[in-house]
Amino acid sequence: MFEVVQGFRDQVGRFEGGGTSRSVRTIPMKSERIMTRLAIDGAGDVDEEGLLHDPRTRVLLRGLAEEGDTAAMEAAVALSAAMQLVGRTPWTGAAGTGLPTGSVEVLLRLNVAPAGLSMGMLARSIELPPYRVSRLVDFLSQEGLASRQRDLQDRRSLRVTITRAGAELLVSLRKPARQAMRSVFAGFTQAELAQLRHLCLRVARNGGAGSRRGSFPRDGVRSQPTTRT
Numbered sequence: 067m068f069e070v071v072q073g074f075r076d077q078v079g080r081f082e083g084g085g086t087s088r089s090v091r092t093i094p095m096k097s098e099r100i101m102t103r104l105a106i107d108g109a110g111d112v113d114e115e116g117l118l119h120d121p122r123t124r125v126l127l128r129g130l131a132e133e134g135d136t137a138a139m140e141a142a143v144a145l146s147a148a149m150q151l152v153g154r155t156p157w158t159g160a161a162g163t164g165l166p167t168g169s170v171e172v173l174l175r176l177n178v179a180p181a182g183l184s185m186g187m188l189a190r191s192i193e194l195p196p197y198r199v200s201r202l203v204d205f206l207s208q209e210g211l212a213s214r215q216r217d218l219q220d221r222r223s224l225r226v227t228i229t230r231a232g233a234e235l236l237v238s239l240r241k242p243a244r245q246a247m248r249s250v251f252a253g254f255t256q257a258e259l260a261q262l263r264h265l266c267l268r269v270a271r272n273g274g275a276g277s278r279r280g281s282f283p284r285d286g287v288r289s290q291p292t293t294r295t
Contacts, residue, residue: 145269155250159242163235168194169211170239172202173232176212182227184217211235 113119123143127136158170171192176183183191189199203226206212211232217223251259 145266152250155246157243157246157250159239159244159246161242163239166202166205168192168198168202169206170236172199172206173211173228173236176226176228177233177236179227182215182225184223184225186223188226206232 111119111121119140120143124136124140127139127143128134131139160170172188175188175191185196185199185203188203189196192199194202203212203214207214209231211229213227213229214224215227217225254262
């Protein structure tokens with residue numbers, strides 16, 4: 067989810083509005099947090115169509131909206147509020163396990179690669195620098211959750227595979243991960259979740275994040291927006 071919202075941030079950061087040269091990205095993060103808090107606090111109100119909205123946020127955004135149309139900006143604030151919740155939720159179920167950030171993603175990648183992955187393939191698939199992946203694999207190997215072996219096709223290369231203990235760990239994380247997601251998406255139907263996914267990916271595609279299909283959020287850790295000069 068975070069990568070989806072990050073793509074939206076990138077798209078917004080390229081927008082130049084109000085006849086000024088100052089991009090929307092330069093609005094202080096403190097102001098963004100205030101707007102998000104308003105959206106969360108006021109999310110119990112419904113509009114004339116029976117949809118949740120925050121009237122205070124709507125009033126504030128009219129100062130930026132062309133011809134008073136705040137729909138897109140309200141959606142942006144709501145998406146930011148949702149992103150903050152998801153970002154704080156250890157949705158992989160790994161909270162309290164002592165696993166370094168990114169470990170679960172490495173294990174998930176290895177779990178669907180019976181023949182293992184080279185270190186380079188692993189780094190590219192999770193979009194982390196090789197040294198970071200190497201440290202994660204070192205940790206997982208020491209814990210008996212992954213194994214490194216010489217590639218039979220290229221003796222200069224190492225292939226990493228998941229061990230039985232690593233696969234069992236993933237199984238043990240299913241229940242806490244499910245509980246975390248139930249908390250975040252309480253009351254949602256399967257159809258609503260599918261529609262939410264679809265809409266978020268449409269936003270991500272507009273922002274150019276659709277090409278980063280290999281990524282998904284680290285355990286509750288948010289990367290910082292890229293600053294453009």
